[in-house]
Amino acid sequence: MYFGYPIEATTGNWFHECMTEVIITINTLRKAGQVIPEWPEIIPEHYRASLYTRTGLKDRLKVYRESLEGLSNVDLDHISNAMIMQNEISRLLSGECNCESIDELPISVRGPIIDLFTFGFKLLTDLGIRDSQYQLIYERTPYHVCPFCGCEYFDAPKGPREALDHYLVESKYPFAAANLKNLVPMGNKCNSRYKLAQDILYDNEGHRRHSSYPYNIVNGVQISLLRSEPFEGTSSLFPLPRWQVDFEPASEEVSTWDTVFHIEERLKRDVLDSDFMSWLGEFSVWCRDSVARPISQERISEALLRYSDSMKENGIKDRAFLKAAVFLMLHNYYQQGNQRLIDLVNGVVIGRM
Ligand SMILES: [Zn+2]
Structure with a gap:
């Protein structure tokens, strides 16, 4: 991820705790063979007033209770333990611990648990918890952009809702379906076209993998394009580089993010190849006011570096971090005397002046 969400966005987690x-x-x-209180007494007293009218919850809890019929005490402990472990979100993502999926629990409880917690997730909207979480994230994050791809814009609160992703997928880890620590706002493309129902804890071959915890990211991923090769791209229409995208840090967590969200593939296809020529045009417009005359190779080289630096200052906004990486790469080749690249940049800059 390019940046993380504030941990405060997970503090209104009372419904999940209930x-x-x-x-x-x-x-x-x-x-213990003791009588289980009926609805609404089964709801802890401090939550009861907020929930006693939720008959959908009442019905599903009843089905869950009935599904326990015939299970042993070992089975009951098994269920409780699976629930606790499925909610160790940050430790599961870092690989510090493991949890069982719903498929490892007694058959009789699987459907009722999925139905109960999926319904619980939907209640987060009715209870206002979902919107409060989104509002806090929107107000506290520096960019109103999907941090998973860095490109999709988030609409303001009160507009149509953005996707809220189950980071640990609900079909396997339903006990975490209504846990705010497992729920992350995500752009619709990242959510619906790329992450889908992928298991963040295991790759397609079933190997355990590590991921960053979206609510505890200190430094976001940086992109370097310095190893890209000018004019080696595949387009016959435009002089595109062959892009080499390097992520920093090159960690397992970053590799998981790239795999799950197809980051490198999307960057090359949807941003770098698509926008390279228009970004050169933007640079030439910027140069009209920024490059002192007479225009020299030295001044154009300086301008490439200054443009990259100014883009870097804009961070994730308007894909500026990617423009910064592109123009730093161009500056490197320009300074090294790559004549074809010098001719391209000079033609763009001087041709517009
Ligand atoms: Zn996205």
Whole structure:
């Protein structure tokens, strides 16, 4: 990810905490052979006023209770433990611990658990929790852009809702379906075209993998294009470079992000190849006011570097971080005396002046 979300966006997690408390209570009382309170008494008192009218929740809790029929105390502990571990989101992503998926629990409870927690996720909207989380993220993050691709813009709160991704997919880890620590606003393309139902914890071959935790990212990923090769691209129409995208840091977490969201592929196809020529045009317009006359090779070289620096200052906004990487690469080749590249840049700059 290019930047993370504020951890404060996960603090309004009372509904998830209530749900897990109810499940633990049901499992514990059943193990002890004690009477399980009926609705709404089964809801902890401090949450009851907010939830007692939610009959959909009542019905699904009843189905869950009935699905425990015939299970042993070992089975009940198994369910409780799976629920606790599925919600160790940051530790699961970093590889510090593991959890069981729903497929490893007794068959009778699988459907009821998925139905209960999927319904719980939908209730986050009705309870205002989802919108509060999004509003806080929107207000506290420096860019109103999807941090997974750096390109999709986020609409303001109160507009049509952006996608809210289950980072640990709900079909396998349903106990985390309503946990704000597992829910991350995401651009619709990243969510619906790329991440889909991929398991962030395991790759397609079933190997365990590590990922960054979106609510605890200190330094976002940096992009370097310095190893790209000018004029070696595949377009017959435009003098495109063959792009070499290097991520910094080159960590396993970054590799997972690239794999899950197809970052490199999308950058090359949808941004770098598509926008390279228009970015050169923008640079030439900028040069009209910025390059002192008489125009010399030395001044154009300086201008490439200054343009890259000024783009870098704009960060993620308007893909400026990618423009910064492109123009730093061009500056390097220009300074090294790559004559074909010098001719291209000079033609663009001087031709417009
Ligand atoms: Zn995105």
